Every structure is written in structure tokens, then in C-alpha cells.
Amino acid sequence: MYVPQPDGTVKRKFAYGKSFDECDGKRRELLDRANDGIPTPTRDMTLGQWFDYWLEVIVKPDLSPGSYRAYEQTVRNHLRPRIGSKVMVKLGIKELRGAMQRLAEEKTAKTARHAVRVLSAALTAAMVEDIGLTRNVAKLVHVRAATDSGKSWDAVTVLRFLAAARRLTVYYPAFLLLCLLGLRRAEVCGLRWDDIDLDNRVLWIEQQRQRTSAGTIDVDLKSETSKAPLPLPAQCIAPLRWTRMRTAWLRERAISRGRPWFDDPQGHVFVTRTGRPLLAENLYLTLQRVIEAEGLGKMNLKGLRKSCGTLLVHLKVHPRVIKAILRHSRIATTLDIYAEALDPDVIAAVGQLDRLLRQPARIRQLEAARSDSEAAG
Template sequence: MYVPQPDGTTKRKYAYGRDYDECDRKRRELIDKSNQGIPTPTRDMTLNQWFDYWLEAIVRPYLSAGSYRTYEQTTRLYLRPYVGSKVMFKLGVKELRAAMTTLAGAVSSKTARQALRVLSASLTAAMEEDFGLTRNVAKLVHVRASTDRGESWSAVEVLRFLAEARRRTVYYPALLLVCLLGLRRAEVCGLRWENIDLDLRTLWVEQQLQRTGAGTVDVDPKTETSKAPLPLPAQCIAPLRWQRMRTAWLRERALASGRLWYDDPAGHVFVTRTGQPWQPDNLYQSLQRVREMAGLGKMNPKGLRKSCGTLLVHLKVHPRVVKAILRHSRISTTMDIYAEALDPDVIEAVSRLDLLLRQPARLERLQEAVERPD
């Protein structure tokens, strides 16, 4: 019979079985899928054809715009040129490993590993769609690459950064929220005045600002656990009040002088000189400019968020409290920060062990005490 393909075309497909009844049952299953509009790929479908269906029918409707953009770019730049022409059902470990090795040599091992993750996600979706794919070849191939765990700043470096930000940028309150509450940059830019209660000193993370094909829109946070009320530190109150007065002053000046002004119906906290919502890319640029002026090492908003978690570790805050502040979906993510941070107790324990092993006479006395009969 002829069945629909993921790319919108139709192809002839055969049903095989041990007897007539089994063949007829499989044929009826194909007819039911066809009537429901469910594609049934043939055995010669290429990965390029599957990527087209996967991106438009699975990724775009159910994942965020940022995830779709990442998957689309990875498939277009790194997967289609190297494995796109391969037949999905015939893709083997050996040829996939060779393709990833070539990609790692042409670009980088880190890029090859990211491409392998995206391919694995797409093949897992193909298995869930019940197309007849029985194994995920991408999970059987490994690319060795250096692990970039990211850097974090000490308390002194964070203070130097904030002191410089207060002098250099009017968006100091935004950078202050990243340092003290570990907000993501899209969450900072998506903040609205209705999400902040300056009297009760409370902030609610309800949405984040993202750029999509349709423009800049507010979307739900990364995970459900990201939606949470957070206490506003005392030093954030005055800068946020100043930010609100600055926006009102910019609006009055623009209307009085006839300049362009965009009345933001959502009431975002951080806006540009023309009233438009401040973009996450602008936050990144402000961070880099302040960092260079302060003479500090490389850092990005994600690393600054991690610095918040690292400082909480040094303050001996319980992991579950750190998880609540950073709003991680899994405690394992929080524990990764704990594992990387040098806890003062660990430093003291290693120092005491070092001191013990540098005293031979004391070790001899301990040995005698162990060997001495009761």
C-alpha cells in the first residue's frame, strides 16, 4: 500500500508476515495510521528527511524557541553535511563514529559532542514515534572532549565587579540581581513591575524574555521549578526604585521633546532609552564591558549565576536551600556546584592531614600505640 512520509510525500510500503492473517493485520495497521495522518517512513528514509519532520512536528510545537533554534542550527551546520544523506534505519556505529571523528577534526571535539547529543535526541524521538527504529546508534558512539565546567568568581571578585558596575552602567540593578539571586539573563530581562513588591521585598519569576522568529516575546521560564518567589536583598530595593524613576523620567523627556518612545504594555523593569524591553544580549554586552573595566577574567551570565551558588556553598548553606534559590529542577545540578566548590572544611581537613604526614615522630608514637597490647 502507499503510506505518507514525514516529508509530505507518499511511498509504497510492503507488509510481510508468516501467513495471510499476519500480513493483513499489518496492512490494516498501516491503513489506520494513514487515515490518522501519521507518517510511516520506508526503510530508505534518510536522516535529512527525518530531521525535516522532527524539527517541524516535534521540536517546534513542544519545545521552547531557544531549543528549536539550537537544534535547527546544529542539524543544519553539523549533522546534515556529515550524516544527512545516510539512511536512518541503516546507520551503523562504525560510520557514525567516522563521521563524528571527521567533524571533530574539522571543527572541534566539543562541537562534535554537541552534534551527537542532538542526533541522539532526534533518534530517540524516532523510536517513540514507533517508526520501526529499534536502537539509538548515537548512544553507542562517544566523542572525547574536554569538559568545560565553567568558572566562578570569589566574593572579592564579585564585589569588584559590582562596584565597577555601579559606576559604569545604568543597568547596575540588573547585574545586582544576577549576582545576589542567580537569575538567568532572560529572567532578568523578562521581569515586570507586577512581579516585584518593594514593600514586602519579594520578587516572583514568572516569565523570561526570548527572541523568536516573530520578534521578542515573554515565555514561560525554563522549568516549572523556575517559577518561584524569591526574597529581595535589602541592597536591591534602592537601585530598583531608582530604575523605576529613571524609566518615568525617560518617558517624560521623550514625550516632551517629541522623541520616539515605546509604551511597553507589559511593564518590563529594564527598558532601553526608547522604552523597549532590554534584551538578554544587551545584558551580556554590559557584563563584558564592566568586567573589562574592572580588570577581571572571562565571565558570562551563566558563570555569574554559578558564582552565586559557589558563594552560598562557602557560607555553608544547605544544598536544598541553594537549589531553591537557584531554582534548579534537579538536586544533582546543585550538587555539581557543591562538588566543584572548595569548602573551607575540606581545605582544613587536607591541611591537617598534610601536617600529620609531615611529622614522622608523631606517626611513630601512633604506631606504637596501635601495636601496644592492652
């Protein structure tokens, strides 16, 4: 029978079965899909054609706008130019490995590894369709790339930064939340007054502000673990109250002077001078101005979040508690930060062990003490 394709064309497709009833059942399923306007890819579909269908029909409706944008950019910039013309069911491990190695040489190994992950997700979705794809070759291709979880600051540097931010920017409360609670930048920009209970010192993260094709809007969080309530540190209360008073004062001044003012119906905590919700890009630029004025090293908003986790590690907080504060979906993400931050402790422990093993008298003393305890037992 002839079935519609994702690119709008129509192609012939065969249905096979061990019996007439099995084959007829598959034929009827294809007919039902065609009558409902659902495309059925054929075995000669190229990866480029599948990418178009996968992004628009599967990724865009099911994933967040940020994920769709990242997948689309990876397909457009890296996958389509290199393997887009390949027939999907004929893609081999050797040619895919060669394409990814060239990508790693032209760009970076990290870029190539991310491209393999995106391709793997696309092929996994293709295996669900009845097009004859029986294996995901992307899962058999591995690209070695150094894990770079980003830089973080120690406690002294964080205190220096916060002291400078308090003097230099009205968004000091936002940086407090980034450093003390490890909020994500999109969560800080999407924070609303309805999500904060200043009297009981509790904060809820219900949405994040993301740039989409429809503009910059508030979207739901990726996982339910990110919506857990957080205790609001005491030193955040006064700055947040001041922020609310400042917003009211800016509104009254703009209205009295006939200047434009945006009445935010959602009541975002951090707004600009005209009342519009603060963008992550503006918060990043403010961060860079404070860093430059104080003479600190390079840092971004994600690094402030990681600095929060690093400081919690040095305070000997259990990884599961850190996971709850940073609201990681997987404990492995927390353990990556935990392991990296504990490097000085590991070095100190190895040094102590080295000193112990270089003291034969001390070892004999420990052995004697153990013998005495066993005899007493």
C-alpha cells in the same frame, strides 16, 4: 499500501503480522494515519529526511524556541553534511564514531559530544515510529570532552564589579540580581513589575525573554522548579525603586519633547531609553564595558550566575539550598558547581591529613586516648 512521507512524497509500505487479524490491524492503523495526513516514514528513509520531519513535527511544537534553534543549527551545520545521506536504519556504530571523531578534529570535542546528543534525541523519537528502527546507535558512541562549566569570580572581584556597575551603568540593579540571586540573563530581561513585591521583598520568575522566529518575546520557563519565589535581598530594594522612577521620568520626558516612546503593556522592569524591554545582547555589552573600565578579567552573564553559586558554596551553604536559590532542575548540576568550588577546601583537608600522618607522636596520643575511652566504656 502507499503512505505519505515527511518530504511530501508517497511510498509503498508493508504491514507484517503473525496472523491475519494482527496484520489487518496494522494495515488499518496505517490507513488511519494516511487519512489524517500523518506521514509514516519507511525503512529506506535517510537521516536527512528524518531530521526535517523531526524538527518540524516533534521538536518545534513541543520544545522551547531556543531548544529548536539549537537543534536546527546542530543538524544543519554538523549532522546533515556528515551523515544526512545515510539510511537511518542502516546507520552503524563504526561509521557514526568515525564521523564524530572527524567532527571533533575539525571543530571541538564539545561540539561533537553535543551533536551526538542531538542525534540521540532524534533517533529516540524515530524508534517510536513504525519504521523498523530497533536501537539507538548514538547512545553507543561516546565522545570524550573536558567539562567546562565556565569561570566564576570570587567575592572581592564581584564587589569590585558591582561598585563599578553602580557608577557606570543604569542597569546596576540588573547586575545585582544576577550576582545575588543567580538569575539567568533571559529571566532578568523578562522580569516584570507584577513579579516583584518590594514591600514584602519577594520576587517571582514567571517568564524569560527569548529571541524566536516571531521576534523577541516572553516565553514560559523550561521547568516548574524555575518558578519558585525568591527572597529579594535588602540592598536590591532601593535600586529597583530608582529604576521604576527612572522609567517614569524617561516616559514623561519623551512625551513632553515629542520623542518616540514605547508604552510596554507587560511592564518590564528593565527597559531602554525608548521604553522597549532590554535585550540580553545589550546587557552583555554593558557588562563588557564595565569590565573593561574596571580592568577585570573576562566574564559573561552566565558566569555571574555561576559566581553566585560559587560564593554560596564558600559560605558553606548546603547543596540543596543552593539548588533552590539557583533553581536547578537537577541536583547534579548544583553538585558540579559545589565540587569545583570546594577544590581549595579539599586541598587544605589533604594538607591537614598529611601533617597529621607525619607526626607519629600525635598518632600515638590519639590511639592512647581511644584506648582509655574504650576501657572507661
